[in-house]
Amino acid sequence: MTGILARYEQLVASGELREDADQRRAAERLETLQQALNSNEKRGFLANLFGRQPGRPEGVYMWGGVGRGKSMLMDLFHETLPIEGKRRAHFHAFMQEVHDGMRQARENHEGDPIPPVAARIARNVRVLAFDEMVVNNSADAMIMSRLFTELICEQDVAIVTTSNRPPRDLYKDGLNREHFLPFIDLIAAELDVVSLNGPVDYRRERIGDLATWNIPLGPEATAKVREAFFRLTDFAPEDADNVPSEDLQVSPRRSLHVPKSLKGVAVFSFKRLCGQPRGAPDYLAIARAFHTVIIVGIPRMGPEMRNEAARFVTLIDALYEHRVKLFATAQTRPEELYEEGDGSFEFERTVSRLNEMQSDEYMALGHGAGD
Numbered sequence: 001m002t003g004i005l006a007r008y009e010q011l012v013a014s015g016e017l018r019e020d021a022d023q024r025r026a027a028e029r030l031e032t033l034q035q036a037l038n039s040n041e042k043r044g045f046l047a048n049l050f051g052r053q054p055g056r057p058e059g060v061y062m063w064g065g066v067g068r069g070k071s072m073l074m075d076l077f078h079e080t081l082p083i084e085g086k087r088r089a090h091f092h093a094f095m096q097e098v099h100d101g102m103r104q105a106r107e108n109h110e111g112d113p114i115p116p117v118a119a120r121i122a123r124n125v126r127v128l129a130f131d132e133m134v135v136n137n138s139a140d141a142m143i144m145s146r147l148f149t150e151l152i153c154e155q156d157v158a159i160v161t162t163s164n165r166p167p168r169d170l171y172k173d174g175l176n177r178e179h180f181l182p183f184i185d186l187i188a189a190e191l192d193v194v195s196l197n198g199p200v201d202y203r204r205e206r207i208g209d210l211a212t213w214n215i216p217l218g219p220e221a222t223a224k225v226r227e228a229f230f231r232l233t234d235f236a237p238e239d240a241d242n243v244p245s246e247d248l249q250v251s252p253r254r255s256l257h258v259p260k261s262l263k264g265v266a267v268f269s270f271k272r273l274c275g276q277p278r279g280a281p282d283y284l285a286i287a288r289a290f291h292t293v294i295i296v297g298i299p300r301m302g303p304e305m306r307n308e309a310a311r312f313v314t315l316i317d318a319l320y321e322h323r324v325k326l327f328a329t330a331q332t333r334p335e336e337l338y339e340e341g342d343g344s345f346e347f348e349r350t351v352s353r354l355n356e357m358q359s360d361e362y363m364a365l366g367h368g369a370g371d
Contacts, residue, residue: 004076005031022196023069026062029194030077030160033057037083037127037158056152059127059159061187063166064196065366070162071263073196074131075234077160085126091133091161092246092261092289095140097121098147114146115154122155130161132264135171135180136288137249145182152190159191164264164291164367167193207231212358214329217297221329225267225294228327232292233262243267250285258286264367266290270297274311283315287322291367298330303341310343313350320353323365 002010008027011017036057062070078088098117105113121128128151135141151157163170167187171180187193210228214221230237244262247255256278260267266286273283273295286293301309319326330337334354338347356362 056156059191061191068196118150127158138175141180264291267294283318287318292325294327301338306342309338
């Protein structure tokens with residue numbers, strides 16, 4: 001099996017990828033990590049014979065804006081890494097596994113739950129790869145420093161991760177962020193930070209010919225947002241029934257189920273988001289966690305749906321302020337969604353934002369709260 005750099009060069013030579021200096025530099029760095037991991041794997045027998053593990057290679061933290069090729073490089077890294085002890089994990093699902101493990105450790109009276117949880121995760125694993133590391137709740141933030149210190153420094157697990165943000169901006173302005181700061185220091189000490197922050201948004205190029213607001217409701221509109229999802233996530237259409245879901249932590253005591261969630265893209269129905277009692281914290285959690293949101297089944301709303309309309313306003317405000325890309329299937333144009341009823345005058349601002357969110361200028365913005 002060839003390494004990531006050779007595979008990257010093959011894709012460039014075939015025209016499937018465009019030559020990109022930042023991507024090449026990241027591929028070269030990941031190739032170095034692959035070689036170190038592969039070398040350690042080959043020395044593993046002698047190391048075990050003498051009771052000593054080979055040295056831990058330095059991990060990699062790749063960050064950059066939406067569409068810069070981070071997920072593509074992570075896919076290539078994992079596919080071309082010729083060792084057994086590798087694991088690719090969705091970050092939110094991984095942290096849910098950690099919380100479940102800690103709860104079980106407490107029930108079993110194992111004392112400090114983090115070391116046994118880290119030991120179980122690290123069993124037969126030499127490298128952990130995460131796509132789109134996002135920290136959006138205090139429960140994760142409070143334990144990440146100790147957990148990853150245990151994984152990296154005690155269990156000798158190399159970490160490879162991608163993020164839309166540089167390490168210093170993770171969990172920015174979050175509750176009790178002071179407890180999270182040691183994790184940022186750990187990244188600086190143990191991971192090589194590589195930026196892919198050039199001007200080209202390759203993901204945007206892939207969706208350039210797809211409408212973001214699709215009307216009327218029906219099979220044709222649904223097919224268009226399905227196509228957007230597959231292009232954004234590289235998920236095979238034939239595996240549509242196996243798209244992963246997740247439970248997004250809104251607060252330490254409450255989570256929100258995301259029916260489809262992959263590589264920073266989330267899919268919801270209007271009924272799930274706005275037909276149930278929800279508020280700004282729910283929508284802010286979504287806006288922080290996902291760079292793209294697909295909403296299906298947006299109806300034309302009358303006066304009897306004033307509550308749904310008010311929630312929709314709050315939802316769009318959160319997505320807009322965090323520059324989230326929106327794809328939707330709707331019954332009608334934004335201007336005709338809510339013409340009469342309490343708050344219909346205020347709804348005009350939402351109409352304006354929905355139209356702006358379809359523009360090339362908005363689609364070119366990076367994910368995250370505006371300045």
